[in-house]
Amino acid sequence: MSDHPVIAAVRPVLDAMGATVHPVEDAEPSDLPITWEGNRIAVVRLPPLHGALDRLIDGVERDLGARLPDLTREDKQRAIRMLDDRGAFILRRAVEDVADAMGVSRITVYNYLNAIHR
Numbered sequence: 001m002s003d004h005p006v007i008a009a010v011r012p013v014l015d016a017m018g019a020t021v022h023p024v025e026d027a028e029p030s031d032l033p034i035t036w037e038g039n040r041i042a043v044v045r046l047p048p049l050h051g052a053l054d055r056l057i058d059g060v061e062r063d064l065g066a067r068l069p070d071l072t073r074e075d076k077q078r079a080i081r082m083l084d085d086r087g088a089f090i091l092r093r094a095v096e097d098v099a100d101a102m103g104v105s106r107i108t109v110y111n112y113l114n115a116i117h118r
Contacts, residue, residue, distance in 0.1 A: 004036065004042065006034060006041065007021055007034065007041065014044060017055075018046075018047035018052075019044050019045060019047060020044070020045045021034075021043070021044055021045075022045055023042060026043070027043040028045065030045075030046075031043035031045050032044045032046070052091060053088055053091050053094055056086050056087075056088045057083070057088075057101055059086070060079050060083055061079075064078065064082075068098075068102040069103035071102075076102055076104065076112070077112050077115070079102070080098070080109060080113060080116065081116055084116055095109050095113075
């Protein structure tokens, strides 16, 4: 599917969310339409909630330029802030899963979160 300028403009956001763009003729009931000048030009399919934390972690690693376990202490704190800002910690078991991905204890993640919310 060739990119309409609107789709090209929003593609980085959609990619960061894990969403995909599909032709109008492939639309499913839960897809979100993209309309330009009164015409539906494509639809957006949001990713399933399953795997959301992994996508958030991947995005933070991409933004920080390294895998979570390889980050400095300061960058790990930044990563926790970024994940918190993106809503990661509303997901069940997120603290435990982030701690495992980061190679730190749950207590460390809780300490970083507490420092953010003071």
